[in-house]
Amino acid sequence: MKRRGRGIACMWYPIGFTVAANASAAVVKVNEDGTATLLTGTVETGQGALTVLGQIAAEELGVATDDVHVVSGDTDTTPMDTGAIASRTTYVTGNAVRLAAEKAKAILFEVAAPLLGVRADQLEARDRKIQVKAFPQRFLPIGEVANHAQLIKGQPAIGSASWNPPTVAMDPETGQGKPFNTYVYATQIAEVDVDDETGEVEVLRIVAAHDCGTAINPMLVEGQVEGGISMGIGFALQEEILFDKTTGRQLNPNLTNYIMPTSLDMPDIEVDIVDSYDPTGPFGAKGVGEPTSVPTAAAILNAIHNAVGVRIMSLPATAEKVLAAIKEKKGRQPKQISAA
């Protein structure tokens, strides 16, 4: 008989390690046609990092994301980046990009201020214009200012910056330190059906609420969460590397017997991006990559407990393990002998 259960799991995850140098650098230049070029050493692996970094530069410069040409991952031309690791790109590289864009923008403000008859600190960059705060009708197109900066002032609008979450040494006496610069939080809830005759577990639905700071690109955040959940489901129920105990050889080195989730194993997923702002991140953002798969397995195993009352203490919770636990639990219960 299928028994339904719900489980909940929460997690925190650290972003921006501070135990060692963790720098990212970036270069932003504003071109005379009003577009911008961003140089970054980080790498796109499909997570959408370059889109997010382009959005951060665009937001700072007051241009459209499409206006920003991103050059990445080429050590011949791009500045140093610690890497697309540790869920750090939006937070650490994002801060470097924002600072580089801010510096390029400061040059534009300095050049535009006398042309608009105001001080540089009275200007803002919006809608592809350098305009006077509270008087947006007094403006110059950003490309015109960039052109003026280059050809008249001899001061091209280029900014370069690096950002390193301040390294904090560990106290040798107490072992105390501050290993990370910020933290993200999430809660996931899983709803499962457990067949108490076969031990099979089917995940029906997962609801995931993630605090990733301010989401720079909510659609990409959803993609990260959904992908992380699929990895979490594999971790919880399917994926296991089996070794021959005498030779140490892997027994399941291919996708025929190393089982990972297919489209048929995926439940309906609801993603809730929690409203949040981290003042140390670019435009309030933190990160979202790895944290997404942290709570999934715990939520599923709690749901199994809720459904059939057994605690599975090793992953993956295969049908064999769940059924053995159900049988063991039944064996421990005293038999009801009827008086008749």
Next chain:
Amino acid sequence: MTQVTMIVNGDSRTASVPPETTLLMLLREHFNLTGAKLGCDVGDCGACTVIVDGKPVNACLMLAVQAEGRSVLTIEGLATQNELHPIQKAFEDQASLQCGFCGPGVILSAKALLDNIPDPSKQEIRDALSGNLCRCTGYTKMIEAIQESARVLRGGSADQAV
């Protein structure tokens, strides 16, 4: 060597290959159509999916000579010079791919589905994608994009009930 002739993306193509050559190797190495990917090479991952006479097949499991005289559609045959196929457009709009390695196979599995079932249920989409493994996305945004492109291909508005 064996001579094989087939229709690939609408054009008649001929090659002379060793008889053990798979359709995947013929497409990639002889016709330079590298959209179909070599993943597991044993029919588990679906990255090599192409459409042969309307049916999605693992090109790594089919011999080139088995495709003799048949019509093969690869991912290169979907877009025109001017625009993406509606399935590709929906995948792009909804960020349905991340690393993209499984993408050509997934999109062709989706095309074969929509050619047969213009208005598939979520479960029918899940069934159609069950032979295409994806490590990045959790399949969620792929399913949404296939529902969206099904609406477009049926002639509905792209903006309805996304």
